[in-house]
Amino acid sequence: MGFRLSPEAREAGHRLHAHDTLGSTNTEALAQAQAGEAGPLWIAAHRQSEGRGRRGAAWVSPEGNLAASLLWPVAGIAPEQVATLGFVAGLAMANALDDVAASHASEGTFRLKWPNDVLANGEKLAGILLEAAGKRAVVVGFGVNVLAAPDGLPYAATSLASLGFDADAADLLAALSRRFVEAARIWNKGHGFSSVRQRWLQRAAGIGAPVTVRLPDRTLHGLHDGIDEGGRLIVLAPDGQTHTVTAGEVHFGSAATAA
Incomplete structure (x- = not known):
């Protein structure tokens, strides 16, 4: 099934550019911003050959995993509030994973690791990367191990498939787009971060440890x-x-x- 946005995301003005192959969805979103696009615009690819994570680390994304980026407008929002978008994205991602795994996921399966990772059973399942796109927009990149987790990493990683969840990247993107609309409304251009923070803490990994x-x-x-x-x-x-x-x-x- 092809990539699609949820009805809620489309009603909120989100658009989608779907690709078969890209070097990096974040790079494509940055290029769109340079061309004058401010979003909200989703970029998704079935295959990503040059994905990257935090601090320039490579992010491996074979076909079947989710590689998607959201170009999000931030004109007029203070930089310190823009920085909290990562928690909006993490909350949306964890809730979307709940949605696609609802039939057999137990409560607390997906946990949030500061600042921008999603864990399952203590192993990395998804990563989020924020990159500035000038003063008008930010790129929020999402990488999720849906069918496979890469080998040879310096940390433990897992995938939805290895956890026994029958999900695909297209369904996950649809759920993510809906959940991002929901979380962004709570965030309210940074004014509602206190509410996002409380929700994030309820899903946080390692509190007190x-x-x-x-x-x-x-x-x-x-x-x-x-x-x-x-x-x-x-x-x-x-x-x-x-x-x-x-x-x-x-x-x-x-x-x-x-x-």
Whole structure:
């Protein structure tokens, strides 16, 4: 079945450009922005050959997995509020995964890892990448392991198929487009981030558990104490001090104690 948007997304003015093959859906969305497009515009591809994740890491996306990007208008929204779109995207993604796996997914199957990952059984299932597209728009990229998870990664990864869920990328995109409309309305150009934050925390992985955050100049160890009103990770250190993190490489649980 071909890619499609939900009726709710179409009614909200979302459009879709579907491709057989692209180097990167994020790159195509950025090119659309450079040409004057502001969105909301979805770019989806059945095959992606040059996908990328955070910090320039490669994102492998064979046919059958979901590679999609949303060009989202942000004119007039403060940069600190734009930065919280990643939590909108994560919440929408987790809810969409619930939808496509509703027949046999247990509550809490899909959890959110700060800042922009979705986990299943502690293994990475999906990643989200935000990239600025000038002052008028942001690209929100989604990569989901639907049929297969890549090998040789420095972290554990899984796929919907290996978890026993019968889902396809087209159905997932339709669900995601609907759930993004829902989450974006709650977010309300950043004014409703407090409500998004509460919903995100209800699905967060690792709250209260050991966490290690690798920063450019140091490594923080402590307990995951949620996120603050700006979306920053809160780490409670062993000495009782509280640290907030804007960006860093995060490890939970046994991976945290080994990091």
